Amino acid sequence: MKIVCSKSNLVKGVNIVSKAVPSKTTMPILECILIDANMDVIKLTSNDMELGIQTEIEGEIIKHGMIAIDAKIFSEIVRKLPDNDVIIETDENLQTTITCEKAKFNISGKSGEDFAYLPIIEKNETIVVSQFTLKEVIRQTIFSIADNESNKLMTGELFEIHDNILRVVSLDGHRLSIRKIELKQQYSDKKIVVPGKTLMEVSKILSGEAESEVCMYFTNNHIVFEFDRTVVVSRLIEGEYFKIDQMLxxxxxxxxxxxxxxxxxxxxxxxxxxxxxxxxxxxxxxxxxxxxxxxxxxxxxxxxxxxxxxxxxxxxxxxxxxxxxxxxxxxxxxxxxxxxxxxxxxxxxxxxxxxxxxxxxxxxxxxx
Amino acid sequence: MKIVCSKSNLVKGVNIVSKAVPSKTTMPILECILIDANMDVIKLTSNDMELGIQTEIEGEIIKHGMIAIDAKIFSEIVRKLPDNDVIIETDENLQTTITCEKAKFNISGKSGEDFAYLPIIEKNETIVVSQFTLKEVIRQTIFSIADNESNKLMTGELFEIHDNILRVVSLDGHRLSIRKIELKQQYSDKKIVVPGKTLMEVSKILSGEAESEVCMYFTNNHIVFEFDRTVVVSRLIEGEYFKIDQMLxxxxxxxxxxxxxxxxxxxxxxxxxxxxxxxxxxxxxxxxxxxxxxxxxxxxxxxxxxxxxxxxxxxxxxxxxxxxxxxxxxxxxxxxxxxxxxxxxxxxxxxxxxxxxxxxxxxxxxxx
Incomplete structure (x- = not known):
């Protein structure tokens, strides 16, 4: 693999996917970022098996291929490079050379084949909200999820769609937060519980612009957020959420x-x-x-x-x-x-x- | 005691003296700030027995007296008060009321009599440098003091005066830093070792303005820094400093x-x-x-x-x-x-x- 892209694009992409790199894991491959230049576009991917993030970055592919690189060391190197074009090149032994101006780093990569790709999710009904709205709604509800795992459902937020209303709910046994958003169209009824961690990470990546949109898809097991050139896929929390309306x-x-x-x-x-x-x-x-x-x-x-x-x-x-x-x-x-x-x-x-x-x-x- | 002063003056003063409040001590009185309004001016004092700081704050004394208040809780309260005049009043049981607009705090104080006052230092020859210069010189040398106590002298900096030259030296066994400053006049020869901690705290309090001055006095055991309305007194480190010139x-x-x-x-x-x-x-x-x-x-x-x-x-x-x-x-x-x-x-x-x-x-x- 050999690719060239600007330092700033690389930093942006690495910052986005780093959100799904687990800090502790028994599987070293999960601590890596996958750089995939097998197709016509450079994709960065991370995946902690609950949450996966993929983002495309601008750049030139000189030789197709892919490589998994330790996320921590890669992001530190990339951030400290001079502000110029960066060349990333791998050899048959997975040795990776990162060159920028006269600085040249040499680190070992791992085979991209070993990387856990994001699950493929069937895209059905698309729910569209602005990045600003989603970011705000998360901020205004996330604080009242429970932070201990004794009741898994409390560590997530209910996303409930009825007609053209999205209701986002969190509760921890002492308090309850509800935000209601009017959507631009009618949807079929839906009720899912999204892990709090997913929402926190999504919220950090969202630009928060009112003009930019986020597309959301739900399946029984997954939620997908698509925005800018990024895809976030997360598992859902299983089980029936609390009966909110009785509490109001x-x-x-x-x-x-x-x-x-x-x-x-x-x-x-x-x-x-x-x-x-x-x-x-x-x-x-x-x-x-x-x-x-x-x-x-x-x-x-x-x-x-x-x-x-x-x-x-x-x-x-x-x-x-x-x-x-x-x-x-x-x-x-x-x-x-x-x-x-x-x-x-x-x-x-x-x-x-x-x-x-x-x-x-x-x-x-x-x-x- | 009853005094009135603006929140901003109080915050400024508390921030200055807090630098000499020890984080851990077996003597609870040292964790206090002394508010002394016995004379015509309000003075705040802190003292960890190595380093002592006193600063005057603008304000009105309605009733003379003094009180020692836990530095941590006092500084937190003061910082969060509305931006207005603050009244501090004590009763005969050392109960202290802090009032600002409609907010009223009540905390227990300690007798000012128990507080360890700053040592009285005889002021001999005054060495004058600008705040800017002293702050810079500390910044440019402090990093190469040793941080472990195995060699006490290495945890301090040599201040050496010869003719009209002040030489500031730090070393840790692997490296040596020297800064030379020309003074405005000639002084008698002096050689003292100032604790690194003292210099770090002084450097934080110094405004760093080129127009403002710092007066320094040395005795055999102490160094005094006087600037703005603040006095910092510190013990010196005893012993003969390393022979620097042989290393150059x-x-x-x-x-x-x-x-x-x-x-x-x-x-x-x-x-x-x-x-x-x-x-x-x-x-x-x-x-x-x-x-x-x-x-x-x-x-x-x-x-x-x-x-x-x-x-x-x-x-x-x-x-x-x-x-x-x-x-x-x-x-x-x-x-x-x-x-x-x-x-x-x-x-x-x-x-x-x-x-x-x-x-x-x-x-x-x-x-x-």
Whole structure:
């Protein structure tokens, strides 16, 4: 194999596929990036058997062939090369020479034949959203997946399509996040659970431009994302997702309209007094026009008043401050509405059209 | 005690004194910052018994007094307060209230009486340099102190004054760095060894402006740095420093003039192939007009040619690439001169006036 491409194209491609290179594995071939120049285009591929990424890079193929190269060393070399054309050449012993200007690297490759290619997925109905939308939706829901594997379904996100609505849901047993997106056309009903890791990596690769599109295909076992010149294939999480609609309710006894930034900054300050692992709640005391926030720990105490617009009853309720912070951070609105029932019932933060819904369970507290 | 000062002044002061707060100590009082408003000015002080820092902050004293507050929690609180006036008030039980707008923190303080004040140092001859110069000189020498304590003197830097010249020296057994500065006046001869940690912290606090000055005083046991409204007092390292001048030589058999950035980038690329802890040398082959750099490790090999201007003999010599990188990184010249004798003798990188001298010992190698 012999190819020539610019350093910048190579870096871009390597950065994309590196997202699916496992950091630990018992199969050394998985730690490699496959450079495939067997056809008329140069393709880079990585695959950790759950998640696979393939991207095409601009360049010239002088001699067809392919080679698998250790991803870590290859990406480090490529990144530090001068900003010029890079020649990658392999010999029959899989020795790979990377030349750029007067710098010449020589490293051992592995046979491309041993590499685990991406599964071939039958492309049925294509769901199209903008890169901006998908990136935003992931950011606005990913924080409330569970990070331990004790319940596999909680480590993923539900993608549910009904008519022309895509609903993305994540939950971890203490909170629930829902984002609703209107699609440009009607689709048949679908319900799949995508691994959280896949979504995080996809989100890092997405340019986030509103003008660029992502095409998604689902099968029973896989989801495929196609955008720019990149294909991401991921396994799905098997099993039936939780019954979300039973957890939602439109009833409330207290409604609070509040400046989002003020509330976020206040909770952020309060959490200074809470050391990691310490489960001190923030106590919210909702009165007329004023909401008082209090926290108390071994380190000291803090309280602050925030001006609010209230409908309904007064209420005192406690929360894990981190859960409020996580939700408030991803909401782009200047003002948010909190809907509460009583000190034992969940709090809903949602907009009028329910484009976003954040449900947070309260915690017990001893009134300070 | 009751004081009022702006959040920004408080943050600035806390950031400065935090540099001398020990991360681990058996004496909890040392983990505190002392706020001293007993006189007409608000002073913040920290002291880890080796290094002590005091800085004055702008503000109003409503009631005289002092308090010692845990540095970590205090600096976190202060940093997250709204950008407005901050009131700090203590009661007779050392309870401290920090109020800013509607946010109110309550934490326990410690008695200021228990705090270890800075030693009082007799101020004799004042050595004056610009903040810019001191910051630069530290940056250009600090990397070659030894980081283990087996030879205490190597963990510090020699400050040597003779006539109107300040010479700053560091060495770790494999290399030696010297920076020479011309002072504005003559001083009596002095020779002290300043702890590397002190210099690193001082360098972080220095604004680095060429117009601002630093005054330095030495005693037998201490060095004092005074600048802006800050005083840094540090113990010195005891003992006689190494005889530097015996290590220096002006003889050479080979002189190489080379573009600094090209050489640095090349060595930087080569070190990709060297894993941490692995002691692979970079081999430099000096010929007419061309210098070849080679490195070989388990990961692969790399070689690159650089155009040079050579006087004297051809030479092949090996170095620890890190030592070359460290020295080249801090040299501001576009071109550097390397002076070499043979494959066993040290290499000198220095400018014509010897404002800087970097001595690097070569390493054995097997020609690749």
């Amino acid at each position: 309710s439109n009833d409330y006894e207290t409604k609070v309209k509040i400046n989002k930034k003020e509330l976020l900054n206040c909770i952020d300050r309060a959490t200074l007094l809470v050391k990691e692992g310490d489960k001190k709640p923030i106590i919210i005391n909702i009165g007329d026009e004023i909401m008082e926030l209090k926290i108390k720990s071994q380190l000291g105490s803090m309280n602050e008043d925030i001006v609010i617009n209230k409908e309904g009853k007064d209420l005192m309720i406690g929360f894990n401050p981190k859960f409020l912070i996580d939700a408030l951070r991803v909401i782009d609105d200047e003002e948010v509405d909190l809907y509460l029932m009583n000190a034992k019932a969940p709090c809903f933060i949602k907009d009028e059209d329910e484009n976003y819904i954040y449900l947070i369970l309260p915690v017990n507290f001893n009134a300070i | 030589s002006n003889d050479y058999e080979t002189k190489v003039k080379i573009n600094k950035k090209e050489l640095l980038n090349c060595i930087d690329r080569a070190t990709l192939l060297v894993k941490e802890g692995d002691k692979k040398p970079i081999i430099i082959n000096i010929g007419d007009e061309i210098m070849e750099l080679k490195i070989k490790s388990q990961l692969g090999s790399m070689n690159e040619d650089i155009v040079i201007n050579k006087e004297g003999k051809d030479l092949m010599i090996g170095f620890n690439p890190k030592f070359l990188i460290d020295a080249l990184r801090v040299i501001d010249d576009e071109e550097v001169d390397l002076y070499l004798m043979n494959a066993k003798a040290p290499c000198f990188i220095k400018d014509e006036d010897e404002n800087y001298i970097y001595l690097i010992l070569p390493v054995n190698f097997n020609a690749i």
